[in-house]
Amino acid sequence: MSQENVDLYRKQFHALTHGDWDVVAAGLDPDVIVRTDPGWPEQRIYSRQAVTAWLRGAVESLGPDNQVEKLVDLGDRVLARWCWNTRGQRSGIGGELRYSEIVTYRDGRAILIEHFRDHEEALKAVGLVE
Amino acid sequence: MEVAKAVIETWNARDMDALRELYDPDAILRMPEGWPEPGPYVGREAVMRQWEQQRQTLDPGVLEPISDFIDAADRVVVRHIWRGAGHGPEVNLDITNVFMVRKRRIVYQEFFWDYAEALETLGLEE
Numbered sequence: 001m002s003q004e005n006v007d008l009y010r011k012q013f014h015a016l017t018h019g020d021w022d023v024v025a026a027g028l029d030p031d032v033i034v035r036t037d038p039g040w041p042e043q044r045i046y047s048r049q050a051v052t053a054w055l056r057g058a059v060e061s062l063g064p065d066n067q068v069e070k071l072v073d074l075g076d077r078v079l080a081r082w083c084w085n086t087r088g089q090r091s092g093i094g095g096e097l098r099y100s101e102i103v104t105y106r107d108g109r110a111i112l113i114e115h116f117r118d119h120e121e122a123l124k125a126v127g128l129v130e
Numbered sequence: 131m132e133v134a135k136a137v138i139e140t141w142n143a144r145d146m147d148a149l150r151e152l153y154d155p156d157a158i159l160r161m162p163e164g165w166p167e168p169g170p171y172v173g174r175e176a177v178m179r180q181w182e183q184q185r186q187t188l189d190p191g192v193l194e195p196i197s198d199f200i201d202a203a204d205r206v207v208v209r210h211i212w213r214g215a216g217h218g219p220e221v222n223l224d225i226t227n228v229f230m231v232r233k234r235r236i237v238y239q240e241f242f243w244d245y246a247e248a249l250e251t252l253g254l255e256e
Contacts, residue, residue: 031170033158035237044156046172075253106251112158112238125232127203
């Protein structure tokens with residue numbers, strides 16, 4: 001099961017960075033919830049439709065150059081660290097955004113996505129560091 | 131683990147204010163498959179409304195743990211019997227509770243009908 005979730009994560013991430021929004025949506029539970037980092041403007045996004053729209057908006061604003069740097073298999077969860085080389089699609093201003101996320105899966109779909117600006121916080125959350 | 135135990139204690143003590151304090155403002159609650167009002171309930175106020183409703187339905191609604199509290203990193207699993215009488219026939223639900231705790235507050239709570247399934251889902255063994 002856990003390798004399936006890692007494979008699913010990779011598939012979803014590829015779809016996200018290639019604008020394949022039907023595939024992105026198909027990997028989300030209808031009642032999926034995103035809990036963002038406390039520093040992010042939106043604090044929680046609920047439902048497949050809203051989360052897909054939110055992700056699409058982010059990619060369309062910041063560009064698709066996003067790479068997974070670390071991926072940890074946690075059974076029913078996956079911990080990922082990614083680096084987003086952002087480029088404002090209107091302004092052209094570039095930047096680098098590193099975030100970690102813990103994705104919880106049930107029946108092959110993401111039901112909970114948690115974002116952490118600080119990777120240590122994500123590691124602590126799942127008990128990988130004290 | 132203390133937070134999970136406190137949920138059981140506060141529920142059984144009918145201390146809903148104390149119970150409320152155990153939830154993160156952005157807490158999420160998922161009831162088990164087939165539950166009449168499946169939710170999920172998003173946000174502490176929605177979670178507490180659901181619990182208030184359950185308390186009215188199942189009153190007195192006592193939780194009796196029938197397993198150990200299993201600590202799995204940021205999650206705690208406990209199987210319990212949820213006893214209630216309410217306005218209808220007596221209810222004894224054998225149900226497993228999974229709490230996810232961050233900074234001493236519940237951020238995510240999920241129920242399973244089957245204890246073994248809950249453990250398997252979390253990669254644990256009975």
